Amino acid sequence: MNNLARIEAYSDGVFAIAATLLILEIRVPAVGIHAPVRELWRALADLWPSYLAFVLSFGIILVAWVNHHHAIRRLSKVSTALLYANGLLLLTVTFIPFPTALLAKYVTTDLAPVVVVFYAGASLMCNAAFRVWFAAAQRPVYLLKPEVGKEQIERIWAQMNAGTLGYTTAAILGWWLPFIGLGIVIALTMLWIVMSTQHRPEKENLI
Amino acid sequence: MNNLARIEAYSDGVFAIAATLLILEIRVPAVGIHAPVRELWRALADLWPSYLAFVLSFGIILVAWVNHHHAIRRLSKVSTALLYANGLLLLTVTFIPFPTALLAKYVTTDLAPVVVVFYAGASLMCNAAFRVWFAAAQRPVYLLKPEVGKEQIERIWAQMNAGTLGYTTAAILGWWLPFIGLGIVIALTMLWIVMSTQHRPEKENLI
Amino acid sequence: MNNLARIEAYSDGVFAIAATLLILEIRVPAVGIHAPVRELWRALADLWPSYLAFVLSFGIILVAWVNHHHAIRRLSKVSTALLYANGLLLLTVTFIPFPTALLAKYVTTDLAPVVVVFYAGASLMCNAAFRVWFAAAQRPVYLLKPEVGKEQIERIWAQMNAGTLGYTTAAILGWWLPFIGLGIVIALTMLWIVMSTQHRPEKENLI
Amino acid sequence: MNNLARIEAYSDGVFAIAATLLILEIRVPAVGIHAPVRELWRALADLWPSYLAFVLSFGIILVAWVNHHHAIRRLSKVSTALLYANGLLLLTVTFIPFPTALLAKYVTTDLAPVVVVFYAGASLMCNAAFRVWFAAAQRPVYLLKPEVGKEQIERIWAQMNAGTLGYTTAAILGWWLPFIGLGIVIALTMLWIVMSTQHRPEKENLI
Numbered sequence: 001m002n003n004l005a006r007i008e009a010y011s012d013g014v015f016a017i018a019a020t021l022l023i024l025e026i027r028v029p030a031v032g033i034h035a036p037v038r039e040l041w042r043a044l045a046d047l048w049p050s051y052l053a054f055v056l057s058f059g060i061i062l063v064a065w066v067n068h069h070h071a072i073r074r075l076s077k078v079s080t081a082l083l084y085a086n087g088l089l090l091l092t093v094t095f096i097p098f099p100t101a102l103l104a105k106y107v108t109t110d111l112a113p114v115v116v117v118f119y120a121g122a123s124l125m126c127n128a129a130f131r132v133w134f135a136a137a138q139r140p141v142y143l144l145k146p147e148v149g150k151e152q153i154e155r156i157w158a159q160m161n162a163g164t165l166g167y168t169t170a171a172i173l174g175w176w177l178p179f180i181g182l183g184i185v186i187a188l189t190m191l192w193i194v195m196s197t198q199h200r201p202e203k204e205n206l207i
Numbered sequence: 208m209n210n211l212a213r214i215e216a217y218s219d220g221v222f223a224i225a226a227t228l229l230i231l232e233i234r235v236p237a238v239g240i241h242a243p244v245r246e247l248w249r250a251l252a253d254l255w256p257s258y259l260a261f262v263l264s265f266g267i268i269l270v271a272w273v274n275h276h277h278a279i280r281r282l283s284k285v286s287t288a289l290l291y292a293n294g295l296l297l298l299t300v301t302f303i304p305f306p307t308a309l310l311a312k313y314v315t316t317d318l319a320p321v322v323v324v325f326y327a328g329a330s331l332m333c334n335a336a337f338r339v340w341f342a343a344a345q346r347p348v349y350l351l352k353p354e355v356g357k358e359q360i361e362r363i364w365a366q367m368n369a370g371t372l373g374y375t376t377a378a379i380l381g382w383w384l385p386f387i388g389l390g391i392v393i394a395l396t397m398l399w400i401v402m403s404t405q406h407r408p409e410k411e412n413l414i
Numbered sequence: 415m416n417n418l419a420r421i422e423a424y425s426d427g428v429f430a431i432a433a434t435l436l437i438l439e440i441r442v443p444a445v446g447i448h449a450p451v452r453e454l455w456r457a458l459a460d461l462w463p464s465y466l467a468f469v470l471s472f473g474i475i476l477v478a479w480v481n482h483h484h485a486i487r488r489l490s491k492v493s494t495a496l497l498y499a500n501g502l503l504l505l506t507v508t509f510i511p512f513p514t515a516l517l518a519k520y521v522t523t524d525l526a527p528v529v530v531v532f533y534a535g536a537s538l539m540c541n542a543a544f545r546v547w548f549a550a551a552q553r554p555v556y557l558l559k560p561e562v563g564k565e566q567i568e569r570i571w572a573q574m575n576a577g578t579l580g581y582t583t584a585a586i587l588g589w590w591l592p593f594i595g596l597g598i599v600i601a602l603t604m605l606w607i608v609m610s611t612q613h614r615p616e617k618e619n620l621i
Numbered sequence: 622m623n624n625l626a627r628i629e630a631y632s633d634g635v636f637a638i639a640a641t642l643l644i645l646e647i648r649v650p651a652v653g654i655h656a657p658v659r660e661l662w663r664a665l666a667d668l669w670p671s672y673l674a675f676v677l678s679f680g681i682i683l684v685a686w687v688n689h690h691h692a693i694r695r696l697s698k699v700s701t702a703l704l705y706a707n708g709l710l711l712l713t714v715t716f717i718p719f720p721t722a723l724l725a726k727y728v729t730t731d732l733a734p735v736v737v738v739f740y741a742g743a744s745l746m747c748n749a750a751f752r753v754w755f756a757a758a759q760r761p762v763y764l765l766k767p768e769v770g771k772e773q774i775e776r777i778w779a780q781m782n783a784g785t786l787g788y789t790t791a792a793i794l795g796w797w798l799p800f801i802g803l804g805i806v807i808a809l810t811m812l813w814i815v816m817s818t819q820h821r822p823e824k825e826n827l828i
Contacts, residue, residue, distance in 0.1 A: 003690075003694075006629055006633065006690060008213055008216070009216060009629070009630060009633045010633045010636060010637055010686060012213065012216045012217045012220055013220055013427075013633055013634055013636075013637030013638065013641075014637045014640060014641055015217065015220075016217055016220030016221045016224060017220065017224055017431075017637060017638055017641040017642075018641055018644075019221060019297070019301060020220075020221055020224040020225055020228065020301050021224075021228075021641065021642075021644070021645065022301070023225075023228070023301050023302060023304050023305055024228065024231070024304075024645070026305050028305070028308045028309050028312055031318070033313070033316035033317065033318065034316075034317060035317075035318065037317070037318060037320060037321055040313065040318045040321045040322075041321055044309075044321070044325065054302075055298065058294075058298050058301065059294075062291070062294040062297075062298075065217060065294075066287065066290050066291070066294075069210075069213060069290070073210075080687065080817050083687050083690070084683070084687070084814055084817075087679075087680075087683040087686075087687075090640070090683075091676065091679050091683075094640060094641050094643070094644050094679065095644060095675075097644050097645075098644055098647050098649070101649045102649050102665075105649050106654070106661065109654035109655075110654065110655060110656075110658070111652070111654065111656065111658060111661045113658060114658055114661045114662055114665070115661075118665065193291055196287050196291075215420055215423070216423060219420065219423045219424045219427055220427055220634075222424065222427075223424055223427030223428045223431060224427065224431055224638075226428065226504070226508060227427075227428055227431040227432055227435065227508050228431075228435075229508070230432075230435070230508050230509060230511050230512055231435065231438070231511075233512050235512070235515045235516050235519050238525070240520070240523035240524065240525065241523075241524060242525065244524070244525060244527060244528055247520065247525045247528045247529075248528055251516075251528070251532065261509075262505065265501075265505050265508065266501075269498070269501040269504075269505075272424060272501075273494065273497050273498070273501075276417075276420060276497070280417075400498055403494050403498075422627055422630070423630060426627065426630045426631045426634055427634055429631065429634075430631055430634030430635045430638060431634065431638055433635065433711070433715060434634075434635055434638040434639055434642065434715050435638075435642075436715070437639075437642070437715050437716060437718050437719055438642065438645070438718075440719050442719070442722045442723050442726050445732070447727070447730035447731065447732065448730075448731060449732065451731070451732060451734060451735055454727065454732045454735045454736075455735055458723075458735070458739065468716075469712065472708075472712050472715065473708075476705070476708040476711075476712075479631060479708075480701065480704050480705070480708075483624075483627060483704070487624075607705055610701050610705075
């Protein structure tokens with residue numbers, strides 16, 4: 001494999017595993033085996049914070065994977081510095097199952113502010129790692145393909161700035177209004193998916 | 208890697224991990240270390256619902272992987288919309304270890320209807336995600352290879368319809384007759400394997 | 415990716431994950447935090463059955479991976495039947511962490527015969543799956559490369575027969591003499607590694 | 622896939638999974654759901670040994686992956702002996718989550734010397750496996766590309782010797798001064814990252 005292929009293979013592995021490990025955080029509820037059927041249904045329904053956290057984190061990792069996919073395509077070569085910047089990004093992605101489990105456990109309690117702020121903070125770390133990644137792709141050695149125009153690079157930085165602003169807002173508001181903070185994180189993820197599937201010019205849509 | 212290769216690599220990773228994580232749900236039985244040998248044998252035999260759920264879910268994920276393998280081969284290009292449809296499919300595949308563990312724990316109890324309906328429902332979600340995937344491969348941009356004929360596309364939709372019907376039936380019947388419902392899910396999986404290995408024309412058999 | 419590449423990618427994923435999940439079965443020992451240092455050393459030393467089971471199963475999965483690697487190289491094409499035979503092989507590989515954990519927990523107790531027989535049985539299932547795999551590579555459609563000679567095929571079957579015989583012997587003897595049974599399984603794995611690295615003709619050694 | 626590609630795919634899988642499984646060792650803290658908010662913050666802060674161990678082990682696995690990436694690039698072909706030497710390396714990488722969990726649990730207690738020595742020892746095993754790997758790449762069959770000069774090979778051995786010396790020192794000092802021992806391991810990892818990103822000649826930096 002060439003270098004780009006191998007960095008992709010390793011990254012794909014980490015993205016795929018981080019996403020898949022999320023399911024281990026949803027634990028089978030324990031009810032008495034002679035309990036009435038509706039009790040197990042209720043226990044399964046009461047797991048909604050786990051389902052929500054699972055779907056949200058899976059979505060965030062998927063968006064990160066799609067962005068990483070687009071980013072790698074813009075590289076013409078790889079530096080060792082980029083390998084480590086990529087490692088830092090993967091570190092923040094790998095961390096996600098922990099704030100996810102925390103969110104699932106405490107979001108319905110009085111402790112919701114803590115876990116929402118922590119979750120938004122983890123998303124912010126992931127966003128920051130993307131910034132480092134792109135910086136490493138531009139300096140000290142310029143690694144991007146020649147056909148990647150200045151305008152395109154500016155748009156990427158604008159998108160990353162929007163993410164930084166959004167997650168920071170979510171973390172701050174989440175301290176007082178946890179559900180608003182969580183709502184912002186969810187909205188950002190959905191917005192990104194909708195935007196990237198609908199508002200791109202046709203020729204970019206076919207990647 | 209080109210785009211199709213990378214979507215395959217990420218998907219293969221998720222399919223492989225989801226299938227492999229299933230084994231974590233089979234827990235080593237605890238018997239006293241001075242217990243007679245037959246007690247451990249019995250404890251191992253009593254794990255049959257876990258073995259059954261493991262093999263069944265492994266089979267369902269394998270069938271999904273083979274289908275995904277065939278589906279990807281029919282694409283000539285990828286859109287961002289398809290990336291997310293693919294992500295949705297992977298989400299439903301990743302979810303499978305949870306209903307599997309639930310089935311293993313409760314299928315031998317009075318609560319069997321709940322877990323069979325839940326399991327058939329999870330299979331139905333996976334089937335629905337395949338429908339979204341194929342819809343995204345046809346609209347808004349047509350992504351299939353020119354040589355994929357109208358007849359072949361109709362056959363794929365017919366097969367997906369059969370799955371939808373089968374899993375819905377399993378979920379409904381499972382409510383009253385859990386073992387019939389479970390039997391339908393097992394039969395569907397086996398039927399698919401037998402059909403795809405035996406009744407295909409020679410030239411398609413060599414993929 | 416072509417078909418052989420994708421079957422390899424999925425299989426590599428499963429082999430790699432099954433091998434890596436083994437480490438989850440080694441649990442951090444719990445000693446009081448004010449316990450004398452030698453108590454934690456002793457607790458770590460007492461985990462030797464876990465280390466042994468970890469290394470043995472890692473070795474078995476590695477040997478299976480190398481054999482799978484050689485086997486795939488002999489294919490010129492893939493049938494759907496082979497995809498499922500490959501799936502069956504992966505099922506038996508995925509199962510290995512369970513008998514491994516069982517072995518680690520009970521091998522030092524009076525229940526050793528049970529777990530050694532179970533472990534040898536799981537290895538035998540893996541061996542049987544390799545037989546199905548090769549049968550599927552030869553029938554109903556011949557999938558091997560033309561240059562794979564009759565002699566080479568006979569040698570492969572002879573090796574698989576040796577494995578079948580060895581693991582069956584280990585399972586039977588293990589019932590009465592568990593450490594002899596376990597020793598045979600270990601010896602078989604080491605023998606395979608030594609044989610495949612040393613006694614092959616030079617030209618085959620460079621794969 | 623050719624042989625080098627497949628050995629890379631399997632290795633990438635193991636590296637990626639070992640790194641990702643580390644997160645499973647950080648457990649969600651349990652506090653009462655009506656506890657004051659600051660109690661959960663404190664519980665999260667008290668997990669710092671887990672975060673530290675997670676980041677350190679992720680860094681060590683990442684450095685090992687980058688080194689493996691460079692090493693594989695220097696091969697012109699693969700022998701079965703190298704496959705098993707590679708397997709040995711992967712075994713030591715797979716093992717890392719265990720000393721990591723051990724470190725996280727006991728580093729703040731009187732038992733710190735035990736877990737620091739154990740951790741440095743596990744790093745040393747990984748280093749030793751790299752030595753076996755390179756030896757297998759040079760004997761009995763020479764597998765390196767012709768353009769890999771004698772000087773480059775000597776530099777690799779010098780780097781591996783430095784690692785051997787560093788980890789051995791860390792293990793010995795760690796017995797008396799655990800935090801010095803741990804500091805050496807951390808410093809070695811950071812030093813390697815800084816060195817490999819900054820002090821390489823430009824043409825090698827672009828890999």
